[in-house]
Amino acid sequence: MLTTYTLTLAIDEAHVRALAESGATLVLAKSARNAKPNLAWLAWTPASENIVRWDETYGVYAAEAASAEGRAPRILDSVHPAADRRVYPFHGTAFGPPSDGPRVPHRHYDVRNAGPVAVAFGLLQDAVVNGATRRSPVNAVVLPPTFTADFTAVAQLYIWTHGSEPVPGAAPDVPDDATIVTLDPARPIMAYRYEETSATFVRSR
Secondary structure (H helix, E strand, O other): OOOEEEEEEEOOHHHHHHHHHHOOEEEEEEEOOOOOOOOOOEEEOOOOEEEEEEEOOOEEEEEOOOOOOOOOOOEEEEEOOOOOOEEEEEOOOOEOOOEEOOOOOOOEEEEEEOOOOOEEEEEEEEEEEOOEEEEEEOOOEEEOOOOEEEEEOOOEEEEEEEOOOOOOOOOOOOOOOOEEEEOOOOOOEEEEEEEOOOOEEEEOO
16 A cells, blocks of 8 residues: 655744745655665755655666765666566666566665666655655665665655755765654654754654
8 A cells, every 4th residue: 555645844934034044954864774864855945834745656766976975966767666576777878677576575676787887776756845746866875787786665754954955866964963753654644843942853743
């Protein structure tokens, strides 16, 4: 069964103005494990009510390996949606037809670099942010030729405010006090509010 998540982030008007004056943005990132995310999934200028909706549907992408830290990957090709328990070969410029992966678990997506040079790979996911649809990379790993990577559906969401707008898809500087949410299909509707004293988001329901 496909899960659709709805996340509402509420910020008092006074705090919205203060964040706007400082040039801050709201950032969401996702991680499949306890390790911090390695890409910023979504970033936008905060409003008093911020609503993000997404389905737990993923795609896979291939991108040029970034030559400098903080540079967003330039996507070469993608498949969206992608089917789990499949292996997607990338042949240097485009993905080929996927093959069955009998050893690939449920909710896992494998990619294989069948091209001649190192390439970055990862998952893509759509989201609707305050009414605008975006498709953005969720994570990334660089694979040498002939290597295969296994990606799993993400389980944790990181929420924080950033002092300046990060490059979409670039490696984020995740603060230690970022709000971490474990995604639960039984509780797909989530609401948080911005707390002035801690400058973090706390659950309101």
